[in-house]
Structure formats: structure tokens, C-alpha cells
Amino acid sequence: IMPSMTVQVFLIILSCGVVGALGAAVPLTMLSDPSAKCLDGTQAGYYAQFASNPADSNKWVIYLNGGGECDSKDACVSQTTNSLGSSKYFYPTYDASSWFLGSDYCTNNPDFCGWNHAFDPYCTQDLHAGQRTEATDDTWGLYFSGHHVFKATLDALDKSTNSLKDATDIILQGVSAGGIGVWMNLDYLAHRYPKARVTGVTIAGHYFYATYYNGTDHTNPGGMADFRESALPSTYTLYDAFVDQTCKKAYEHKGESAGACMLSNNSFPFIESDSFVIQAQTDQVVLTGHDCWPENHMYEPEEQTFMNEWHNNMTVALAPLMKSDNPRNGVFAAACYTHTGFSSTKPLIQGLSYSQAFHNFYFNTTSPDQFKLSDDCGLMCNPTCM
Numbered sequence: 001i002m003p004s005m006t007v008q009v010f011l012i013i014l015s016c017g018v019v020g021a022l023g024a025a026v027p028l029t030m031l032s033d034p035s036a037k038c039l040d041g042t043q044a045g046y047y048a049q050f051a052s053n054p055a056d057s058n059k060w061v062i063y064l065n066g067g068g069e070c071d072s073k074d075a076c077v078s079q080t081t082n083s084l085g086s087s088k089y090f091y092p093t094y095d096a097s098s099w100f101l102g103s104d105y106c107t108n109n110p111d112f113c114g115w116n117h118a119f120d121p122y123c124t125q126d127l128h129a130g131q132r133t134e135a136t137d138d139t140w141g142l143y144f145s146g147h148h149v150f151k152a153t154l155d156a157l158d159k160s161t162n163s164l165k166d167a168t169d170i171i172l173q174g175v176s177a178g179g180i181g182v183w184m185n186l187d188y189l190a191h192r193y194p195k196a197r198v199t200g201v202t203i204a205g206h207y208f209y210a211t212y213y214n215g216t217d218h219t220n221p222g223g224m225a226d227f228r229e230s231a232l233p234s235t236y237t238l239y240d241a242f243v244d245q246t247c248k249k250a251y252e253h254k255g256e257s258a259g260a261c262m263l264s265n266n267s268f269p270f271i272e273s274d275s276f277v278i279q280a281q282t283d284q285v286v287l288t289g290h291d292c293w294p295e296n297h298m299y300e301p302e303e304q305t306f307m308n309e310w311h312n313n314m315t316v317a318l319a320p321l322m323k324s325d326n327p328r329n330g331v332f333a334a335a336c337y338t339h340t341g342f343s344s345t346k347p348l349i350q351g352l353s354y355s356q357a358f359h360n361f362y363f364n365t366t367s368p369d370q371f372k373l374s375d376d377c378g379l380m381c382n383p384t385c386m
Contacts, residue, residue, distance in 0.1 A: 170198045
């Protein structure tokens with residue numbers, strides 16, 4: 001059982017997208033690479049929409065979808081009955097209008113709506129990091145092959161109408177679990193395409209180790225993976241996870257598990273590529289789904305104390321990206337209680353949306369104070385939250 005019904009709702013939203021009539025119906029392409037498997041062993045796939053403007057034919061937004069992750073047999077097996085674990089449930093077409101910076105709805109996404117867009121719907125439950133090629137007893141007969149799916153998708157896009165090999169700009173965007181996956185795959189992507197400007201964008205994907213709330217009315221760990229420091233090494237082994245290679249070498253040199261590199265609070269110092277972080281200062285799904293925090297009692301003193309500590313930890317985690325002398329990173333950190341509740345119109349910080357702040361960052365049109373934005377009003381105090 002999930003700790004909160006809210007978590008279940010968010011997972012449905014993240015895995016299915018927001019269905020609307022604004023975007024084109026983007027067709028599904030199945031991957032033929034035998035290593036690119038969903039959790040249940042079915043072949044994975046992707047959706048690709050090619051640039052509407054020839055001038056943008058060498059520019060790409062690649063979107064890694066979210067939808068949680070699992071590290072127990074029961075939780076993982078349960079995901080094989082839906083699109084988060086099996087391509088049997090993939091839609092034949094997908095509406096691209098809800099793909100954030102990969103949206104083809106130009107009213108909300110004027111800068112990037114005409115670029116090439118590729119969408120990985122996410123069916124591996126391993127944060128897009130797994131490298132398993134066989135289903136074994138150790139993996140409960142399942143495949144954790146997210147990194148292989150990512151590589152196979154790139155291979156396919158290399159051969160596509162507008163070859164990814166010719167790219168001048170690649171934005172690797174991820175939401176929730178996909179945002180966590182961006183950090184593990186970002187520099188791999190940059191090294192694979194050295195002639196391209198590669199930038200990472202994470203929405204609800206910049207995190208630190210989990211701490212379980214153990215006060216009155218605490219909930220129990222649910223179907224999401226255990227992000228506590230003590231648990232990540234086993235998850236790293238379960239997935240045979242691909243992580244940032246510089247981070248991996250650094251931790252292994254210290255005799256420590258590279259599982260730490262699965263979370264960006266640990267891997268960020270080693271990331272070479274530019275990155276932009278879009279984040280709630282109090283993340284609804286992480287608090288309830290990973291930290292056993294009881295949402296139904298959120299305004300009681302114990303729960304408020306824990307939330308305030310979590311908020312302070314997020315502020316510390318974002319501090320390196322907020323440094324004004326570091327133009328390689330941008331931040332949009334809203335004082336909201338949400339997970340992925342960011343649109344082109346709200347929330348706003350200093351009158352700017354996340355997409356406007358990213359415009360300032362990506363096109364270098366302003367000083368850093370216009371793309372390093374973090375509310376300083378306290379807990380859940382931004383009046384424009386969704």
C-alpha cells in the first residue's frame with residue numbers, strides 16, 4: 001500500500017501524462033535492441049516527433065518520463081501489470097503537449113516547441129539506470145534495463161530522419177524518477193555527442209538521502225524504493241545501475257559504494273555538463289512516499305518540524321547551484337508543496353515561471369539573478385503554487 005493516495009495519483013499522472021487535444025499524436029516506435037527491455041521482458045519503445053522547422057532540425061529535447069521506482073519483489077512485480085513495467089500497455093500514439101520543454105504547444109513552450117522531441121515512457125522502474133541483460137533469481141525474474149533502453153533509443157535516433165549524430169543542441173529533461181535518471185545519464189550523453197551543447201533539466205529530480213519520519217502518526221514505507229543511505233547500495237546492485245562515471249570512481253576510490261551516485265546531492269560535484277533544476281522546496285511525493293511523513297497531519301507541530309528540516313536540507317542541497325559565480329547551473333525552487341506542479345504560468349518566482357527562467361539561463365539573456373531563483377519566504381508560502 002502506498003503511504004498516501006496522493007502518491008498514487010502522482011504516479012498515474014507521471015506515467016500517463018495529461019491527455020489533451022493540443023498536441024500532435026506522436027507515434028510509438030518499438031526498439032529492436034534485445035538489451036532494451038521493460039521490467040517484464042517485453043521490448044521497450046519511444047515516441048519521436050521531428051522538428052517542424054528545418055532550422056531546428058539539429059536541436060533536440062529528450063524527455064525521460066517519471067513513475068516511481070521499486071526495490072522489492074512485490075512492488076516490482078506489481079508494476080508489470082501497467083505501462084510502468086510493460087510495453088504491452090503503451091499507447092500507440094502520445095500527445096506531446098504535456099512534455100514540458102518537449103511540448104509542441106508553442107503558446108506554452110515558444111522556445112522549444114519546434115525542436116525534435118523524443119520521449120522515453122519509462123517501463124523499467126530503475127530510474128533509467130539499470131544495466132541488467134538477464135532476468136535472474138536475484139532480480140525476481142525481472143529486467144532492470146533502463147540505461148540500455150536509453151542507449152538503444154539514442155542508437156535509433158542516430159539513424160532517424162534528423163540524425164541525433166548531427167545535433168548541435170540536446171536538452172536531456174527528466175521528471176521525478178526521470179529527473180533522477182538525468183543525473184546518471186547526463187555526462188554519458190555529453191561524451192557520446194561531443195559536438196553538441198548538452199544540458200540537463202530536472203523537474204522534481206534533485207534529492208538527498210531519505211530520512212524516515214518516526215514521530216506520531218508516521219506512515220510505513222510504501223512501494224517506492226528506499227532512498228536511505230543504508231539502503232542505496234543494495235538498490236544499486238539490484239539494478240546494476242549506471243551512474244555518473246566520475247562520481248563512481250571517486251566513491252569506489254574511497255572504498256564506498258557508488259550507490260551514493262544515484263542521488264544528485266552526491267553526484268552533482270562530479271557532473272561536467274550544464275544543468276537546470278526545477279524543484280519544490282517541500283516535495284509532496286518524496287515526503288509522503290520516501291520519508292513516511294503523514295500528509296493527513298501535515299499542520300501538526302511534529303510534522304511541521306520535520307517538514308521545516310526537510311525544507312532546510314533542500315536549501316542546502318541547492319546551494320552549490322545557486323552560487324552567482326557559477327553560470328553553468330540554474331535553479332527554480334518554489335516554496336510550494338507539490339511534486340511536478342510546474343507550468344508555463346505558475347508557480348512564479350519574482351514574476352517568472354520556470355520556463356521563463358530557463359529561457360534566461362539557456363539563451364544567456366540576463367544576469368544569474370534571473371535564472372537562479374529560490375523563494376525565501378518560508379514553508380509553502382508562494383501564493384502562485386498550482
